[in-house]
Amino acid sequence: MLAPVASAQEGTQSLRDQRTKRLAQLGKGDVKKDEKEKKPALYPNATRISPTPAPSPKMLKLLLAVQDAYEKQEMQTVITEANALGANPDAGAYEKSAAYSLAANASIDLGDEAKAAEYFRKAVDTNGLDNDSHFNTLFNLAVIQYQLEKYQDALATVDTFLAQSKSEKSEHLGFRAGLLANLDRNEEAAAVYKAMMAKNPDDKRILMNAVATLQGAGKFDESNVLLEDAYKRGMLTDGKELRALYVGYMNAERWSDAKAVIDAGTANGTIEPSVLLAKDYMVLAQNAYAEDNPALAIELYAKAGPIAADGEAYLNLAKILEITGKKAASKVAAQKALDKGLKKPQDAKRLLSL
Structure with a gap:
């Protein structure tokens, strides 16, 4: 590990x-x-x-x-x-x-x-x-x-x-x-790293090792506390470190906090577009839709679509747009889903035929 x-x-x-x-x-x-x-x-x-x-x-x-x-x-x-x-x-x-x-x-x-x-x-x-x-x-x-x-x-x-x-x-x-x-x-490893952090609070390597071992021990709340404090002090300076924080928020169902970290990171270029980021957007989008916030789900699926590995994000976007009565936009998204590739292209074709 x-x-x-x-x-x-x-x-x-x-x-x-x-x-x-x-x-x-x-x-x-x-x-x-x-x-x-x-x-x-x-x-x-x-x-x-x-x-x-x-x-x-x-x-x-x-x-x-x-x-x-x-x-x-x-x-x-x-x-x-x-x-x-x-x-x-x-x-x-x-x-x-x-x-x-x-x-x-x-x-x-x-x-x-x-x-x-x-x-x-x-x-x-x-x-x-x-x-x-x-x-x-x-x-x-x-x-x-x-x-x-x-x-x-x-x-x-x-x-x-x-x-x-x-x-x-x-x-x-x-x-x-x-x-x-x-x-x-x-x-035990986490306890050693935390003791080291007390003496070296600005050592990022010790911090990230403490986070990893706390997560390995199933203590996600404690790892989130360390990462959140580090974020506030400006210690998290690359995409992987920020992802450790926002994934921790997502695991704790702190969805808005996770989105805020992603938004800030993508705005300043620390978090770069990637397939992994697309998947994270899709997790946030699924939660937004489950919490009856289709507007936010649309926003997140729209961000995921261009950087995703396939057309599934665009397909989900098309479905929500169709449900919310935005048929023209739904068809545009459905076509983009087909263009990127789908496991079940018939779903997109059905939306295009409506």
């Missing part, structure tokens, strides 16, 4: 930062520069105590060889050397975790996401990385599990990630909400 959006690969800059740090550990990098450029922690509220790696120069050289192979795009070499380092009894948790993380990224580049998940899991379980790298790796594992359609596993992983990292970033919370939606746990 809703696809969580996240990237499983670390950026090139992140890998360069790690390489710089490892060179500094070997005494070959610019230690002062490394300290000067030290960045704030990505997960300052994490409950995990970040380990202090103490790799031997020999093992660190082997790890740098794995990273060099990755930067040269020699992915199979990365995996082979990472496995060797992981099996080396002299390697510590840090070198093993870092090597497994590189092997995971190499596996992604080779199109083997199942293997990537295995290596990300090994990197996490070995527990040798600093907090930033550890939690990035853990989140990457959740992303890969999602891509493998292992939604329950991905949810368990991201729950662990959130519990330990204490991250409140939208991309992490939104990823969890999307997983809940994919598991048909829409009410």
